[in-house]
Amino acid sequence: MDLSKRKFKEDFKKMLTEVYSMGLKESEATEQFFTLGNLIRSYVAKNWSRTNQAYIEKGKKQVYYFSMEFLLGRMLKSNLLNLGILETVRDGLSDLGIDLEALVQIEPDPGLGNGGLGRLAACFIDSMATSEIPAHGNGIRYKYGLFKQKFVNGYQVELPENWLQNGNVWETRKMHAAVTVRFYGHVWLEHSGKGYLVPHYEDAQEVLAVPYDSAVIGFNNEIVNTLRLWSAEVPPQDESTDYWSFIHQRNEIESISEVLYPDDSNYEGRLLRLKQEYFFVSAGVQSIIRHYKKMHLGIEHLAEKVAIHINDTHPALCIPELMRILLDEEHMDWEHAWHLTINTMSYTNHTIMTEAMEKWPIEMIQTLLPRIVQIICEIDRRYVMEMGRLFDTDLIQSTRIVEGGHVRMAHMAIIGSHSINGVAQLHTNILKEKVLHPFYLIYPSKFNNKTNGITQRRWLMLANEPLRHLIDRKIGNEWATMPTELKMLKAFREDKRTLQELAEVKRQNKVRFARFVEESMGLEINPEAIFDVQIKRLHAYKRQLLNLLHILSLYFKLKEHPEADLHPRVFIFGAKAAPSYTYAKQIIKLINSVAELINHDPDIHDKLKLVFVENYGVSLAERIIPAADVSEQISLASKEASGTSNMKLMLNGAVTLATLDGANVEIREHVGEDNIVLFGLRTDEVYHYYKDGTYHAHDYYEKNQVLHRVLNALIDGTIPGAEAEGYAIFDSLVRYGDEYFVLRDFDDYAAAQERIDRLYRDSLIWQKMALINIASAGIFSSDYTVQQYASQIWDVSSKVHRI
Template sequence: MDLSKRKFKEDFKKMLTEVYSMDISESETTEQYVTLGNLIRSYSSKNWGRTNQRYIEKKKKQAYYFSMEFLLGRMLKSNLLNLGILDTVRDGLRDLGIDLEEIAQIEPDPGLGNGGLGRLAACFIDSMATSEIPAHGNGIRFKYGLFKQKFVNGYQVELPENWLQNGNVWETRKMHAAVNVRFYGKVWLEQTSAGVLEPHYEDTQEVLAVPYDTPVVGFNNDVINTLRLWSAEVPPQDDITDYWSYIHQRNQIESISEVLYPDDSNYEGRLLRLKQEYFFVSAGIQSIIRHYKKMDLSMNHLAEKVAIHINDTHPALCVPELMRILLDEEKMDWEHAWNVTVNVMSYTNHTIMSEALEKWPIEMISTLLPRIYQIICEIDRRFTMKMSTLFEREIVERTRIIEGGHVKMAHMAIIGSHSVNGVAQLHTTILKEKVLHDFFLVYPSKFNNKTNGITQRRWLMLANEPLCDLINRKIGNEWETTPTELKMLKAFRDDEKTLLELAQIKRLNKERFAEHIKKTMDLTINPDAIFDVQIKRLHAYKRQLLNLLHILSLYFQLKDDPQADIHPRVFIFGAKAAPSYTYAKQIIKLINSVADLINHDAAIADKLKIVFVENYGVSLAEKIIPAADVSEQISLASKEASGTSNMKLMLNGAITLATLDGANVEIRDRVGEKNIVIFGLREDEVYQYYHDGSYQSRSYYENNPVLHRVLNGLIDGTIPGAEAEGRSVFDSLVQYGDEYFVLRDFEAYADAQKHIDQLYRDTLQWQKMALINIAGAGVFSSDYTVQQYASQIWDVSSKVRNI
């Protein structure tokens, strides 16, 4: 948008007066933040309305991205950047004696996601608007989000993260668009005089779903799409006769939209999670159908104007819910309703971990969602009947939705969609050949790959402005809208001046992060050290343990020989463990205990430090990633679907230390073997171990002296305060088979780390590698990923830019 500094300052002072009836000299940072947020919304509101009106007038086909998570990050600077007024506002505020960075820190970091899944969804909706794709997000407005992570004596403690405590300046409550969602009760079907089966309900629980809309601003293009998040409320009641019964009912209903991923270690927690999944699915689809009817088109044409995307299995109930509406409310016959549903739906699989492929007990679904369960049974019956004539009985049984007393959500999403995609080339291959091989035999044409991506706007233009400025000086700014133009940087790979500038920027970012750690953790870290970063969910397959065992091996080496030739290292962790994931929480405690041991050992000094940041999220990532030298992507090959931290770190010039897992394979192909450090088992070797059962983890403990000493250090009192956790980890690796081959890959990992150590000592060579990584990162922009979704899956229009 076109905005002068003078006009902005006038508008800001006027808005401050309107909202707070005060002058700038009287205002504090919070008032300034809310004022600026309201002003930005006012700037964008016209284009928001125009975008929606244009979609309606032109009867545009629109896509709806259903996701349990949207890990948005702070939106203030992102909206300013995308509106094209970041520098104007920053300069204008400076004239008024206000620091934009201080204001930005006031904004809460919405905890609406847990990791890559939610951050991907956030990148996608940003890229959809930027690529002029008529597409919107649909999720839940969690009051408390995931949880606020605190470390108490090294243990993870979960606290509520009330990010909505002071309101959310970006959202608009749309009470007129609220819908009812039905749970529980009894349902039976009666045939009408027209021969149609009509459902009848009794003793249901009605929940009011109220939408809160947030504008999603496209980059410099006047397009503003919508993220719609639903809040659960008690429907209006005029005849409350029992106050305490009403309060109990209200608390029960409002709990649906309170916490992301409630504790699933008990029945009540699992039931609440299923409620959440149906709640936002039903509310979202009802809203879509209501909007579609404004076009005065037959329901037979729904797939021509609507695409619904199921992001992981959480929204898989989209399939039976759309069928319910088409059958029960629109009175379509089964065959036509099913054809419409399949053509509307598409599904992204984000995992090959069997425990992440959700399944729900029949009793739970039939009690909570009786009509939905009836429809699921009929889908399953018809699928089984049809496929029994085409395939062997074993394949049919393995691909059924209902099996072993459970409803399998991934199976429902696959059967009920016209497209099933993986999120990296390797991941998609494993889905087709291993995890979902039976389905690939049944539906080969459904399967396709769409490698994940990230938005360079947040992860470079906002998170690393010094690097962004350098790139613009070297190659211009066309890469901001055509990210593959970053490849032009390769022309400077042998230019010493550019490489030294790159090194200076990295040093500056490291100094800034060191200042943050000193301020927040009272820990001094050395910016001249290698900043070695592993930031992701804490899960055994991601192998934070492998990293920790290596750190211990370096520690013992330095204890034996304080003059050992080891370049100083700062190992940086950021991770949350699911509240019920005991083993992951034990690993967190163990890392913190090792950190306490090493960080306070005067004999080690600055040679080794461990930083485990609390409450890792988007805003912390924006500080860590620009400062990273090494990107740890060390999951067991065949387990990580894609990864996106690998792309963010690569974009900021970190060197990837990786197994050939997920998108690491494609990063290697993009930058070449010399500009990435690869180690460890390959996917085929992992599956060979599974096939022949020959892996014996104890033999590595017994035959590798370094590993033997490190593992003994877990149980011999070397690590104070973590005796129980050390024993648990030791037993998991040595006694109980080492499920993720940590010991098998340890020696190769240690050798790869030695290689990193030597590479880093040659500044120009290291920066050349960093530059080549930055130059190759453009292809991993989420702009390109969503354009592929738009053209190849959703069949919606987009502004296509060359890859």
């Protein structure tokens, strides 16, 4: 938008007066932040209204992206950047004696996601608006985010993250668009006499779903899409309602949108999670149908104007919910309703881990969603009947939705969608050949790959402004919307001045992060050290444990040989463990105990430090990633679907240390073997071990002296304060089979780390590797990913950029 600094300052002071009835001198940072937020909303309002109106008037097909998570991060600078007024506002505020970065810190970092799944959804909605795809997010407005992580004596403790405590300046409550969602009760069907069945509900619990809309601003294009998050509220009550009954009902209903991923270790927690999944699915699908009808087209044309995307299995109930509306409210016959549903729905699978593909007890669904369970069972019955004529009985039985007293959500998503995609080429191949092979035999044309992506605007333009300015000086700024233009940087790979400038940018970022660590943790770290980063969910398959065992081996090496020629290292972890995931929490405790051991040992002369940042999230990632030298992507091959931290770190000039898992395979293809450091088992080798059962972890413990010493340290008192955790982890590796082949890959990993040490010592070689990683990262932009979804799955138009 066109905005002068003078006009901005006038607008800001006027808004401050209107909202708070005070002048600039009386205001503090909180009032200034909310004033700026309200001012941005006023700037956006006209384009938001125009965009929505244009979609209706032009009859645009619209995409609705259903996701249990939207891990947005702070939105202030992102909104300013996309409006094209970041520098104007920064300078204008400075003239008024206000530091923009101080206002940024006022904004909460909403934890509405657990990791890559939610961050991907956030990148996608940003890229869809920028690519001019008519697309909107649909999720839950959790009152509390995932949880606030605190370390107490090294243990993870979960505290409530009340991100809405002071309100959310970006959202607009849309009470007029509220819908009713039904739970519990009984349903019986009656013939209407007109060729369709009429459902009758008895004793159902009705929940009011109230939407809160936030603007999703496209980059410099006047497009504003919508993120709609639903809040569960009590419907209006009549005067006869008993007070205490109302309070009980209110608490039960409001719990639906209270917290992301309630504790699923008990029945009540699992029931609440299922309730959440149906709540936002039903509210969203009802809202879509109501909006579609504004086009005044027959319901039979729905798939021509609406695409519903199921992001992982959590929103799979979209399928029976749309069927419910088409059958019960639009009175379509089953065949036409089913054909319409399949053509409207598409599904992204995000996991290779079969245990992560949700299954729900059919009795639980029967209790909670009596009409939906009828539809699910009928979908399953017809699938078995129709496909049984074409395929082997065993094949159909293995792929049915209802089996063993459970409803398999991934199966429902596959059967009820016209497209199923994986999120990296390796992942998609494993789905087709292993995990979902029976479905691939039945529906080969449904399967396709869409490798994940990230938005370069947040993860470089905002998170790493020094690097952004360097790139702009070298190649211009077209890469903001045509990210493969970054490849032009390769022309500078032999230019010493550019490589030295790149090294200086990295040094500045490392100094900045070192300052943050000292201020927040009281720990001094050396910016001249290698900053080795592993930031992701804490899960055994991601193998933070392999990293930790190697750190211990370096520590013992330095203890025995203080003069050892080892370049100083700072190992940086950021991770949360699911509250009920005991093993992951034990690993967190062990990492923190090892940090205490290493960081306070004067014998190693600060050659080794271990930093575990607390409460890792988007804002912390924006601090860590620009400072990273090494990107740890060390999951066991065949386990990580894609990964996106690998892309963010690559984009910021970190060198990837990796197994050939997920998108690491494609990163290697684009940077070349010389600009990535690989190690470890390959996917075929992992599956070979599974098949022949010849892996014996105990042999590695007995025969490898370095491993023997490191593993013994877990149980011999070397690591103070983690005896119980040490024994549990030792047993998991040595006695109980080492499920993720940590010991098998240890030597290869250590050798790869030695290569990192050698490469880093030659600054020009290292910076050349860093530059090639940056220059090759553009292909992993979510702009391109969503454009592929748009053209190949959703059949909607987009602003196509050059790839």
